[in-house]
Amino acid sequence: MTATARGRSPNPIRRGWSRISELAAAHHSVSIIVGMAIVGALLPILARVPPFNQFQPFNAWLDGFSNAGTFVLLAVGLNIVVGLAGLLDLGYAAFFAFGAYAYAFGASPFSGNDFPFLPMLLVGAVVAATFGVLLGAPTLRLRGDYLAIVTLGFGEIVPIVFLNAEPYTNGTNGIGGVYKPALPWSPPFDVVQFTLLNPWPFYVLVLLIVTFTLIFSYRLQDSRLGRAWMAIREDELAAAANGINTVTTKLLAFALGASTAGLAGVFNASKLTVVSPDQFYFQVSFTVLTMIVLGGQGNIWGVALGAFVISTLQQTFLKTLNQFFQAINFPALHLGPVTVDLQHVNFTEYQFLLFGIALVLMMLLRPEGLFPSGRRRRELHTADEGPEPSPTGLDASGELA
Amino acid sequence: MTTPTAAASPRVAGPIRLGRNARIAVASVVFLAVFYAFIGPQQFANALTLGAIYALIALGYTMVYGIIELINFAHGDVFMTGSFVSMTLLTRIILPVTGLTAPIRDIVPLLLVLLLVFALTMPIMGLIGVTIERFAYRPLRNAPRVAPLITAIGVSFILQNLALIIFGPASVNTPQLIAPELSVNIADATVPYINIFIFVLAIFLMVALNQFVGRTRLGRAMRSTAQDREAAQLMGVDLNLTIAITFFIGSALAGAAGVVWGLYLGSVKWDLGFNGGLKAFTAAVLGGIGNTTGATLGGFVIGFIEVGAASKGFSRWSEAIVFAALIIVLVFRPAGILGQQLGERA
Numbered sequence: 184m185t186a187t188a189r190g191r192s193p194n195p196i197r198r199g200w201s202r203i204s205e206l207a208a209a210h211h212s213v214s215i216i217v218g219m220a221i222v223g224a225l226l227p228i229l230a231r232v233p234p235f236n237q238f239q240p241f242n243a244w245l246d247g248f249s250n251a252g253t254f255v256l257l258a259v260g261l262n263i264v265v266g267l268a269g270l271l272d273l274g275y276a277a278f279f280a281f282g283a284y285a286y287a288f289g290a291s292p293f294s295g296n297d298f299p300f301l302p303m304l305l306v307g308a309v310v311a312a313t314f315g316v317l318l319g320a321p322t323l324r325l326r327g328d329y330l331a332i333v334t335l336g337f338g339e340i341v342p343i344v345f346l347n348a349e350p351y352t353n354g355t356n357g358i359g360g361v362y363k364p365a366l367p368w369s370p371p372f373d374v375v376q377f378t379l380l381n382p383w384p385f386y387v388l389v390l391l392i393v394t395f396t397l398i399f400s401y402r403l404q405d406s407r408l409g410r411a412w413m414a415i416r417e418d419e420l421a422a423a424a425n426g427i428n429t430v431t432t433k434l435l436a437f438a439l440g441a442s443t444a445g446l447a448g449v450f451n452a453s454k455l456t457v458v459s460p461d462q463f464y465f466q467v468s469f470t471v472l473t474m475i476v477l478g479g480q481g482n483i484w485g486v487a488l489g490a491f492v493i494s495t496l497q498q499t500f501l502k503t504l505n506q507f508f509q510a511i512n513f514p515a516l517h518l519g520p521v522t523v524d525l526q527h528v529n530f531t532e533y534q535f536l537l538f539g540i541a542l543v544l545m546m547l548l549r550p551e552g553l554f555p556s557g558r559r560r561r562e563l564h565t566a567d568e569g570p571e572p573s574p575t576g577l578d579a580s581g582e583l584a
Numbered sequence: 585m586t587t588p589t590a591a592a593s594p595r596v597a598g599p600i601r602l603g604r605n606a607r608i609a610v611a612s613v614v615f616l617a618v619f620y621a622f623i624g625p626q627q628f629a630n631a632l633t634l635g636a637i638y639a640l641i642a643l644g645y646t647m648v649y650g651i652i653e654l655i656n657f658a659h660g661d662v663f664m665t666g667s668f669v670s671m672t673l674l675t676r677i678i679l680p681v682t683g684l685t686a687p688i689r690d691i692v693p694l695l696l697v698l699l700l701v702f703a704l705t706m707p708i709m710g711l712i713g714v715t716i717e718r719f720a721y722r723p724l725r726n727a728p729r730v731a732p733l734i735t736a737i738g739v740s741f742i743l744q745n746l747a748l749i750i751f752g753p754a755s756v757n758t759p760q761l762i763a764p765e766l767s768v769n770i771a772d773a774t775v776p777y778i779n780i781f782i783f784v785l786a787i788f789l790m791v792a793l794n795q796f797v798g799r800t801r802l803g804r805a806m807r808s809t810a811q812d813r814e815a816a817q818l819m820g821v822d823l824n825l826t827i828a829i830t831f832f833i834g835s836a837l838a839g840a841a842g843v844v845w846g847l848y849l850g851s852v853k854w855d856l857g858f859n860g861g862l863k864a865f866t867a868a869v870l871g872g873i874g875n876t877t878g879a880t881l882g883g884f885v886i887g888f889i890e891v892g893a894a895s896k897g898f899s900r901w902s903e904a905i906v907f908a909a910l911i912i913v914l915v916f917r918p919a920g921i922l923g924q925q926l927g928e929r930a
């Protein structure tokens with residue numbers, strides 16, 4: 184590892200920039216609000232300019248950004264569990280499901296209830312957090328990889344339960360007609376009304392929720408609790424020896440991470456207006472895991488960006504990829520018994536192949552992710568500094584022709 | 585990897601070990617009797633067959649975990665790949681070349697074809713397993729434990745989606761070599777020959793594995809690596825070779841399970857490995873991970889739980905029940921039925 188020396192640049196622009204970043208570091212919450220406002224204003228503009236407006240119409244972009252917002256929420260929440268506390272949770276979608284079903288029970292013709300959206304947001308978060316505690320309390324004593332399997336099993340059980348508990352969840356079809364959020368006053372403009380065809384209110388709503396979650400997450404990370412999480416992640420034994428109650432601390436990571444998934448669930452349910460078990464299978468958990476691994480575990484902006492980019496790629500790029508292959512008239516390949524015809528491949532079906540390759544390559548080449556947190560990077564590279572167990576044959580014999 | 589033949593710890597002397605084995609035997613007999621009474625002879629035979637398949641997969645999990653403490657997430661998908669490889673071999677090469685058609689009724693060609701399928705599929709899957717280890721796990725051997733787990737998930741995705749791309753999203757039919765209607769009556773149950781074949785084969789492979797691990801030089805290298813990697817290296821064990829062989833054997837067994845799955849159920853699907861793998865992993869944990877006898881035992885227990893749930897009208901819940909069993913076992917007895925309590929490793 185080579186250390187790059189970073190000296191202060193005498194350049195006035197650099198100095199101005201460094202002053203801004205110092206200010207931003209000192210006022211995290213304000214800088215998050217400013218940053219999200221800039222992002223929120225830029226995205227609709229970007230969607231209108233080439234080359235982006237060639238991909239899909241503006242409303243589809245905005246709708247896609249709202250869906251990406253759901254994944255940003257999930258990634259920021261999972262980052263608390265995996266990135267900060269270092270607990271590998273492979274069943275995170277279960278908490279997403281609890282949030283979504285909580286909202287569906289609270290505001291749909293199926294249940295007959297019609298509670299307003301904002302209190303239900305809180306309810307969804309609390310329900311998910313409660314289940315986080317219920318799962319975590321007995322299992323957090325387990326070693327890391329056992330915990331991963333238990334959470335995976337839990338993530339499998341939850342959709343099965345929602346699927347089979349038909350009197351309460353309407354089984355496979357799920358709960359339809361979930362109410363959209365309603366404004367408490369009658370709005371003067373149509374553009375602020377939550378309707379199926381109007382993407383703006385959901386876009387603004389998710390921006391607000393994401394901003395809140397980012398602030399919440401940053402405040403947590405810089406708190407005593409956040410430092411305790413990182414201590415546990417780096418060395419649980421040492422953390423316990425220094426007076427951290429590891430069980431409570433890990434439980435809080437589970438609960439707070441789950442609560443963010445609950446928020447995402449409520450938002451997503453209100454946006455899609457339907458909640459069904461197939462929205463919460465393990466693919467969702469693994470997608471979110473891929474997002475935070477690629478984004479950079481432990482770095483909140485990194486995982487948020489990773490989630491946004493991957494989810495946008497999933498929704499827009501992969502959908503248009505086989506149109507691209509059709510446009511260039513890519514030939515079908517006959518490989519022995521196998522025929523690969525990229526023109527008629529539905530690439531969104533194979534996104535997990537790309538995820539898989541990305542996960543392997545990231546772990547081998549850059550385990551800290553694209554936008555790592557400095558602390559996490561140092562931790563993941565400690566192995567490089569240790570002595571190599573045995574040199575490979577290639578190294579020993581030098582060059583092979 | 586602690587096998588009962590070789591748990592050579594000084595404080596566990598002969599008589600105590602015998603007592604332990606006797607306890608296991610008594611518990612198994614009671615368990616089997618209860619299940620027999622509960623689900624009846626027909627389902628009992630099915631459960632034994634399914635359990636044998638899970639046990640074969642579970643052996644791979646338990647061996648790999650025993651030696652490098654990695655939950656080889658891709659192992660279930662190696663099993664799935666094995667089922668597709670055997671299906672392809674049968675339909676594209678073996679049957680066309682020999683000119684035979686699917687249910688082979690003559691015993692000699694049937695056995696030859698079966699032998700050929702296993703003899704080809706198992707080494708192919710073994711090599712695939714070694715390749716996965718070489719490129720996805722070996723570079724991360726000294727990394728934090730989460731790192732190889734994440735690559736394992738990645739490899740699992742890759743295998744699943746390659747199968748999805750190549751063979752499509754629908755179930756693919758496999759030739760059923762042993763005619764499913766050929767059966768023998770044992771104690772009120774009609775047991776197809778295929779079930780008996782699978783059970784005998786699984787037991788044969790498990791005994792062979794046990795002998796290999798317990799009696800051979802390589803097996804000893806595997807056991808010593810599992811106990812203390814550095815000390816084993818100092819004693820002249822080739823670490824990379826030993827781990828590669830572990831992966832080879834584990835993956836070959838998963839391949840055998842894949843062949844058996846195709847022969848037994850008549851169809852294979854790209855997402856077979858996820859649930860199959862998770863259940864087999866549950867079996868490995870249930871029996872005590874790192875313990876080959878435990879994996880076998882756990883496989884049969886899972887087979888019984890699943891078939892039992894299905895026969896009592898809870899087939900939609902069977903997966904939930906299996907995973908709930910996993911969680912309960914991990915919470916109350918993380919070392920499994922036969923496992924030894926390992927200290928917390930920081």
